[in-house]
Amino acid sequence: xxxxxxxxxxxxxxxxxxxxxxxxxxxxxxxxxxxxxxxxxxxxxxxxxxxxxxxxxxxxxxxxxxxxxxxxxxxxxxxxxxxxxxxxxxxxxxxxxxxxxxxxxxxxxxxxxxxxxxxxxxxxxxxxxxxxxxxxxxxxxxxxxxxxxxxxxxxxxxxxxxxxxxxxxxxxxxxxxxxxxxxxxxxxxxxxxxxxxxxxxxxxxxxxxxxxxxxxxxxxxxxxxxxxxxxxxxxxxxxxxxxxxxxxxxxxxxxxxxxxx
Amino acid sequence: xxxxxxxxxxxxxxxxxxxxxxxxxxxxxxxxxxxxxxxxxxxxxxxxxxxxxxxxxxxxxxxxxxxxxxxxxxxxxxxxxxxxxxxxxxxxxxxxxxxxxxxxxxxxxxxxxxxxxxxxxxxxxxxxxxxxxxxxxxxxxxxxxxxxxxxxxxxxxxxxxxxxxxxxxxxxxxxxxxxxxxxxxxxxxxxxxxxxxxxxxxxxxxxxxxxxxxxxxxxxxxxxxxxxxxxxxxxxxxxxxxxxxxxxxxxxxxxxxxxxxxxxxxxxxxxxxxxxxxxxxxxxxxxxxxxxxxxxxxxxxxxxxxxxxxxxxxxxxxxxxxxxxxxxxxxxxxxxxxxxxxxxxxxxxxxxxxxxxxxxxxxxxxxxxxxxxxxxxxxxxxxxxxxxxxxxxxxxx
Numbered sequence: 131x132x133x134x135x136x137x138x139x140x141x142x143x144x145x146x147x148x149x150x151x152x153x154x155x156x157x158x159x160x161x162x163x164x165x166x167x168x169x170x171x172x173x174x175x176x177x178x179x180x181x182x183x184x185x186x187x188x189x190x191x192x193x194x195x196x197x198x199x200x201x202x203x204x205x206x207x208x209x210x211x212x213x214x215x216x217x218x219x220x221x222x223x224x225x226x227x228x229x230x231x232x233x234x235x236x237x238x239x240x241x242x243x244x245x246x247x248x249x250x251x252x253x254x255x256x257x258x259x260x261x262x263x264x265x266x267x268x269x270x271x272x273x274x275x276x277x278x279x280x281x282x283x284x285x286x287x288x289x290x291x292x293x294x295x296x297x298x299x300x301x302x303x304x305x306x307x308x309x310x311x312x313x314x315x316x317x318x319x320x321x322x323x324x325x326x327x328x329x330x331x332x333x334x335x336x337x338x339x340x341x342x343x344x345x346x347x348x349x350x351x352x353x354x355x356x357x358x359x360x361x362x363x364x365x366x367x368x369x370x371x372x373x374x375x376x377x378x379x380x381x382x383x384x385x386x387x388x389x390x391x
Numbered sequence: 392x393x394x395x396x397x398x399x400x401x402x403x404x405x406x407x408x409x410x411x412x413x414x415x416x417x418x419x420x421x422x423x424x425x426x427x428x429x430x431x432x433x434x435x436x437x438x439x440x441x442x443x444x445x446x447x448x449x450x451x452x453x454x455x456x457x458x459x460x461x462x463x464x465x466x467x468x469x470x471x472x473x474x475x476x477x478x479x480x481x482x483x484x485x486x487x488x489x490x491x492x493x494x495x496x497x498x499x500x501x502x503x504x505x506x507x508x509x510x511x512x513x514x515x516x517x518x519x520x521x522x523x524x525x526x527x528x529x530x531x532x533x534x535x536x537x538x539x540x541x542x543x544x545x546x547x548x549x550x551x552x553x554x555x556x557x558x559x560x561x562x563x564x565x566x567x568x569x570x571x572x573x574x575x576x577x578x579x580x581x582x583x584x585x586x587x588x589x590x591x592x593x594x595x596x597x598x599x600x601x602x603x604x605x606x607x608x609x610x611x612x613x614x615x616x617x618x619x620x621x622x623x624x625x626x627x628x629x630x631x632x633x634x635x636x637x638x639x640x641x642x643x644x645x646x647x648x649x650x651x652x653x654x655x656x657x658x659x660x661x662x663x664x665x666x667x668x669x670x671x672x673x674x675x676x677x678x679x680x681x682x683x684x685x686x687x688x689x690x691x692x693x694x695x696x697x698x699x700x701x702x703x704x705x706x707x708x709x710x711x712x713x714x715x716x717x718x719x720x721x722x723x724x725x726x727x728x729x730x731x732x733x734x735x736x737x738x739x740x741x742x743x744x745x746x747x748x749x750x751x752x753x754x755x756x757x758x759x760x761x762x763x764x765x766x767x768x769x770x771x772x773x774x775x776x777x778x779x780x781x782x783x784x785x786x787x788x
Binding site for chain 1: 512514
């Protein structure tokens with residue numbers, strides 16, 4: 131599957147321009163501009179805080195500062211995940227005229243979709259770091275795990291973007307199915323809560339490939355310890371399988387795109 | 392012998408007609424049905440069948456054929472958008488297509504941004520576009536509008552910018568499809584100039600067109616496609632001749648057409664079927680339409696082409712103020728036009744289209760549907776008869 135990397139290198143200018151297009155269009159059309167990048171994470175964080183406060187009230191204990199931090203640290207990658215999947219699923223059908231008229235590797239569409247959302251993620255990340263600077267949060271060596279976790283997340287997302295975009299090209303209702311899954315996924319993903327809350331059953335939640343990454347973020351940034359090695363490895367395996375499997379399948383289906391769209 | 396840059400060997404492409412499952416909701420039940428009934432053969436047809444040809448380095452090669460003959464399918468294979476069911480196609484070097492200029496423009500981005508976006512889509516690097524930027528802008532003549540979003544452009548400006556970018560790709564093989572009709576007249580001339588210039592530089596050109604005059608002018612060699620097969624290949628003069636001869640025997644029994652032109656008759660002023668007409672005389676064209684299935688909002692378009700298939704006149708029932716018509720299955724319709732022959736003596740082709748304007752769909756085309764000759768006692772040449780009279784003819788001092 132070296133060819134995907136070769137595409138990335140050969141067509142990096144195209145990838146760059148398509149990413150730039152997506153970002154420019156998004157920020158040009160909206161009054162809020164870059165505020166968009168932090169809006170979703172902000173909403174998710176607020177919702178999470180409300181849930182946390184509610185749970186604390188019921189349990190009859192005060193809410194801890196770390197819990198709020200943990201929610202915001204998880205909300206960011208989760209917002210990135212949801213936005214990317216949502217955007218990437220329709221990226222081929224939205225560019226129908228290009229798919230049917232001009233030849234170049236179609237993989238640049240889903241990859242550009244991931245890249246443009248990654249930029250949103252970075253913008254939101256910078257904002258979060260600024261907030262953290264003014265908070266009493268300690269900095270620890272465990273922060274070094276964060277880039278690794280982001281890399282795993284990106285690998286998973288690239289794979290899913292390739293798979294879902296191709297699937298939606300052949301079957302237009304895939305985007306509705308993906309939408310429904312994304313809407314309910316927040317209940318099965320430890321964003322508002324920690325997997326440990328469920329004790330033994332928490333392990334089951336971690337089977338969700340994104341879950342160990344979110345838990346890892348919280349562990350490395352808020353709780354100052356290394357992410358669980360086994361589960362991180364598990365997520366990484368998902369990342370590798372999705373990335374290479376997704377690109378293999380995508381490239382196999384690619385010759386049929388123009389006549390099937 | 393020059394190097395072969397383009398080679399098709401027994402290229403065939405099969406398409407499926409009928410049942411296509413656009414959603415899982417349809418596809419999964421269909422799978423189940425198929426498992427039960429066992430029949431899975433969809434209606435298939437060959438859009439291209441055993442097409443073989445070669446194009447040499449620096450050659451200008453034309454592909455002609457009637458609508459539905461497989462020209463566009465051929466082209467999409469050349470561009471690498473479609474892939475053959477069997478056979479092979481090899482292209483050496485960078486191929487670029489002027490098929491639909493401006494594909495990939497984003498309406499909200501400015502002209503400048505779109506030059507970069509479209510340029511990279513067409514295979515240029517950003518550094519390359521930086522280098523050619525001024526030339527592209529000069530070619531498009533849109534300096535003042537560079538920072539305006541292209542959604543504010545007129546369609547002519549839009550096409551001009553698209554062509555300007557496409558014309559600067561500098562490919563080894565250039566594929567041109569009817570782009571010469573895009574944009575305004577001055578720009579068309581520029582496009583032809585660019586094409587000639589590109590050809591002079593040794594770029595191989597594949598030209599797909601209905602415009603036989605342009606084909607004859609630009610390409611020494613041509614290929615005629617008919618029902619997906621190569622009907623003729625060789626010097627463009629003989630291919631164009633073959634194209635015109637095959638033209639009249641249209642696929643009348645094509646079951647897929649919802650409505651078709653069943654008969655075209657040309658009559659003279661006495662109502663007698665004729666092939667020869669007097670200049671300034673009257674020509675009556677009776678056109679019969681038959682509907683296989685209900686077909687809505689139709690109009691009949693007629694045209695007149697000269698010997699080289701160059702369009703000299705066209706109009707339609709709708710453009711002449713008649714309402715569009717709708718036919719039920721099995722119904723027939725007749726449109727009769729009366730024309731005054733303001734044509735110079737010569738051979739002309741009469742073409743008919745069955746067209747729906749609002750969705751721009753062509754239901755049937757017969758080009759040419761008939762060929763006729765114009766005779767005149769006055770010796771005028773060209774395509775029109777401007778009824779010359781000499782009002783002064785003497786030496787003056």
